[in-house]
Amino acid sequence: MTTAFARGLHALSLSGAVLLALGLAGCAAPPAPSSTAALPFEQAVAQATDELLMQTQKGPALLARLGARRGVVLDPMIDADGAQQTVATQRLQDQVGERIQAKHDAFEMLPFRSANLGKARYLLTGTMKRLSTDEPHSPLKIELALTELGSGIVAAHAAAVARDEGLDATPLRYDQDTPVPNKDPVIESYIRTTATPTGQHADPYYLAHIAAAPAIQEATTLYNAGRYEDALAQYSGAGETPAGEQQLRVLNGIYLSSTKLGRTSDAEQAFGRIVAYGIANQQLKVKFLFSPGSTEFWPEPKISGPYAMWLREIARRSTEVRVCMDVVGHTSHTGSVAYNDSLSLQRARYIRQRLIGESTALNARITFSGKGFRENIIGSGTDDAVDALDRRVEFRIVDCAERPGGVANAG
Structure with a gap:
């Protein structure tokens, strides 16, 4: 993590520092337990989102006087089983973001960009996971976590169980096309962070690599939109940074974009790097x-x-x-x-x-x-x-x- 980026994470305003103290003061007391009953998907998402944000609101009167809103950046949510983004996880993150904007005025959703990692108070992560892979339509466990960027502590964690009713588990284009699944140490640490209880530190490996995540996600969005030249430039740029160099998402992205552009030799070299990574691990x-x-x-x-x-x-x-x-x-x-x-x-x-x-x-x-x-x-x-x-x-x-x-x- 660069010095400038580290300074950005810790640059809290006076009002932000006061709010942090308010938000973490009650962490010793565990939150109300999440429901284990399977709910309709929209209801489960609303329940988990509301519970997550209510855990951070310890001083609403002071918050109102300060007129402060707490910035949140969302690192795209994933299916924890396949370590991939799907139509269903896209629906999950959209509904979480929309509910925060519509129902929780104390928070402001910021685009997931590198500059906003230094401005936002919280980093929001989320996963979906089937309770049983032996049952095709098993209920899904939704987990959400808010990590305080300045301290690296999980300020809130919530979960809910959703029924699988009409959910589309089809992977997005990039995840369909990848030759090798993306479940590397960074993705695994994302999943662990999302499951971390309130008041504990987020996975340090995830936080150490978060600097590259916005560029990787932007590259993936470009790939899914068919903008392969731009995607390749973004993946290559992310791969030149210490945080992105050895991430399967980057290696897969360079291979896929090169293949789509008809650059056979570059694609073969990129796949060779994927193989070398797998052997080394x-x-x-x-x-x-x-x-x-x-x-x-x-x-x-x-x-x-x-x-x-x-x-x-x-x-x-x-x-x-x-x-x-x-x-x-x-x-x-x-x-x-x-x-x-x-x-x-x-x-x-x-x-x-x-x-x-x-x-x-x-x-x-x-x-x-x-x-x-x-x-x-x-x-x-x-x-x-x-x-x-x-x-x-x-x-x-x-x-x-x-x-x-x-x-x-x-x-």
Whole structure:
């Protein structure tokens, strides 16, 4: 975090300092517990939003005399299961923001821009998560948190349970297109921050990387709007900063924007960086789309066209650093357990064979296994863009020293 940015976070006015004392004075007393009953979505959002902001309003009379409004910036909300933005999470954040503006005059919603991180009092985060991935229409837990930017303390936390009635879980365009899910340490720390109880410190890793978040979100908005040249410039700029350099959202964004612009060589280099990142972090999850019930890739070139390059880069990078890994196949929640166990194993074997075709040195370094749908992330069983993360192949880096006798499942 830069010195200038740190000064911005701590530059509170006199009235702001008084309000901070008022807002945190009652943190020792826990807030009223959130309802655990599943509510209609709009009602659940309203309940969580109102509870969140009421926790900060300890001195309304003084607030009115000062005429002060507390600035809030909203880091876009995500689906905590898939670590992605969806139509439903977009609806969540829109409704939270609209309710704050309409019902809570003490707060002012500010655009999520770098300059406003130094002006706002609070950083608002939010997640949605299914209570059970084994039930396609399981209720959803909504969590919201307000982090005081100056102190890094979570000033308020609220939760509610919403019924899944007509919610659209389709990922937004960028999240549909990413070859590798974005659940990296920054996203994981965002999720932990949103679940942090009132009065405790937000996740320090999240706060240490917040400086790059507005630029990354602006790049993603540009990508979703089809403005790929502008998106690439924004992602590249974010990647040149210490806070954004090693974020999967940036690496994926550079790859996707380069691909859309037809810059094949740049896209291949960008994907190689994604693979190197995954290897360095011991796990790489890749969204290969297969034809239903088959080990053949989806025949549409727009979708599976890059797969040969993906496999080539995975093989090349793995060979260069001499890693050992287990190729793990996964399927969506459709069909019997036995069928999906067999299918996921066949697909993992196929990927292994393709990698060895690229580099025979990997023959003794790669095992394969199948998990069926036992490790679903989404669990919807829709077999479309919603549960694409469930139909993935993982490359789990393992210790080669544990394989002195050769590789199991090698044939």
